[in-house]
Amino acid sequence: MSESPAGSAGALRQAFLEGATTATAICRDVLARIAARNPDLGAMLAVDEAAVLRRAAALDGLADRRLAGPLAAVPVAVKDNICTAGLTTTAGSKTLAGFVPPYSATVVERLERAGAIIVGKTNCDEFAMGSSSEHSAFGPVRNPWDRSRTPGGSSGGSAAAVAAGFVPVALGSDTGGSVRQPAALCGCVGLRPTYGRVSRHGLIAFASSLDQVGPLALTVRDAAAVLQAIAGPDALDATTSTLPVPDWEAALGGDARDFRIGFPKHLLEHGVDAEVARAVETAVQVFAARGAEVRTITLADADLAVPAYYLIATAEASSNLARYDGVRYGHRSADAGTLREMYEASRSEGFGAEVKRRIMLGTFVLSAGYYDHYYVKAQAARARITAAFMSALAEVDLIALPTSPTPAFALGERLQDPVTMYLSDVFTVGASLAGLPALSLPCGLAGGGLPVGLQLIGRPFDETSLLRAADAYERETGFGQLRASGTRHGGRA
Amino acid sequence: MPAEREDFPIARVAALARLQLSPAEADLFRAQLARVIAFVDKVAAPASDGPTPGGSEDRAPVLERPDAAVPSLEAEAALANAPDAAGTPRLVRVPKVIG
Secondary structure, eight states: OOOOOSSOHHHHHHHHHTTSSOHHHHHHHHHHHHHHHHHHHOOEEEOOHHHHHHHHHHHHTOSOGGGGOTTTTOEEEEETTBOBTTBOOOTTOGGGTTOOOSSOOHHHHHHHHTTOEEEEEEOOSGGGOOSSSOOOTTOOOOBTTBTTBOOOSSSHHHHHHHHTTSOSEEEEEESSSTTHHHHHHTTOEEEEOOTTTBOOTTBOOSOTTTOEEEEEESSHHHHHHHHHHHBSOBTTBTTOBOSOOOOHHHHOSOOGGGOEEEEOGGGGSSSOOHHHHHHHHHHHHHHHHTTOEEEEOOOTTGGGHHHHHHHHHHHHHHHHGGGOSSSSSSOOOSSOSSHHHHHHHHHHHHSOHHHHHHHHHHHHHHSTTTIIIIIIHHHHHHHHHHHHHHHHHTTOSEEEEESSSSSOOBTTTTTTOHHHHHGGGTTTHHHHHHTOOEEEEEEEEETTTEEEEEEEEEOTTOHHHHHHHHHHHHHHHOGGGOOOTTOOOSSOO | OOOOTTOOOHHHHHHHTTOOOOHHHHHHHHHHHHHHHHHHGGGGSOOSSOOOTTOOTTOOOBOOOOOOOOOOOOHHHHTTTOTTEETTTTEEOOOOOOO
């Protein structure tokens, strides 16, 4: 049997094309790594080994491997709130336990068309509501860098799967930071595309004006390759843009001197771990030393971002999750006499505590007497926050911030305090509210050897600048080579 | 009208959200949501000026498609996950609504 080579998605694809390995060998390695370490990490919820090996064999059987596509033989893990035909999709919720979608999400179809192999589904906070991946009905995810800590959330399973070396790339979803924050806490690259860049058809809805699907990867180049495969208009999602999709991989390889970077240093003065602040300031200095123009900027109304986000996102969630009534799919209570009792008992038994909290908060802010005071004011705050970002981005190409105010925190540490948990998102919700693309990449290690993430935020539909700047930084610093101890990326399991 | 911070209307909101809460859950959620409401209340401070929410003038062009009938899921596939499906064409069974 040929061996799977070490490294990135790009390296795996190249080895497959050159005949140095087979898709079957790659997948056997992936499956062996998952079998060995997933019981300890809880990153994967579903793996259909037979289907994975059938798909690999089909790719190996191609007469010309170059026809397999730009992600040929690349193993990909997919967050469990993204529909996969024939493979369970639970969104981390008891209410969807055993749910098998009748169709695949557009992003999944596009990955498969590009030659990728979907190896399984990743654990996440229930319905993507959380910042620690502890709010899953199927148990928490543990951080491969320190198993006593969370991987972040809600795409914590995807980040842990990449950081643990199960797969080089994974899909997550980002509503208020759910790709970027776990990427930061697990030492990966995570990209939230511009709202409208990637189809949400088949993504289980949380907050529809905010949800986006994005890649998590070991390297910026791999993240670009996955984004390339999934981006672009989709007739099944009317929010997707018809703007052209650039060739992102071809744009990489330059240096940092082309960029004007805004640094809102004032936002790091309170509530930010000192080592995180130091790592991010050092990263900004690296850009300056390599010729980028760094300007200190002010982002107005940044203190309103977390409150506005939690009002708008929960309002939308309370509406989106009204569909889980136990009638057409999902959990149905066995203990109900009337239709109304069936609705209430099914929802109460099926949803976990955080989802109930958010549904009730959203219901409250949309209810008579409170709508104008909370929801309307939150929308006004959203408009002001968006205007502040756009004003800043008229003067600079990118904004640099921490991704998370702290490194990975201990499991259980914030579970009983929702406000403290919500403040984990303080640096990520702004770009979400403004619909902007944003990327997190490793920028060093804090004390205890935990990764720190640098966040770059760009103009609408300018993922090119994000990826080019991040790629230049990654090559300059070598932080893309950081790996959690005990993990193997490729090679025999 | 701001919420009474110490008295989140948990029973009314749970009923609107179609949720049943045990007394212990109601106490816990009432306290937690009162704290959350106190935290988010800062957005309610009146802004003297600012952009209008929901402006669409700067939005990127989005995909439009013809308003035409196209094939969709068969009923069998669409109801394959139904907790209690029956009949042909397949229907879902629910508790009796009318006496």
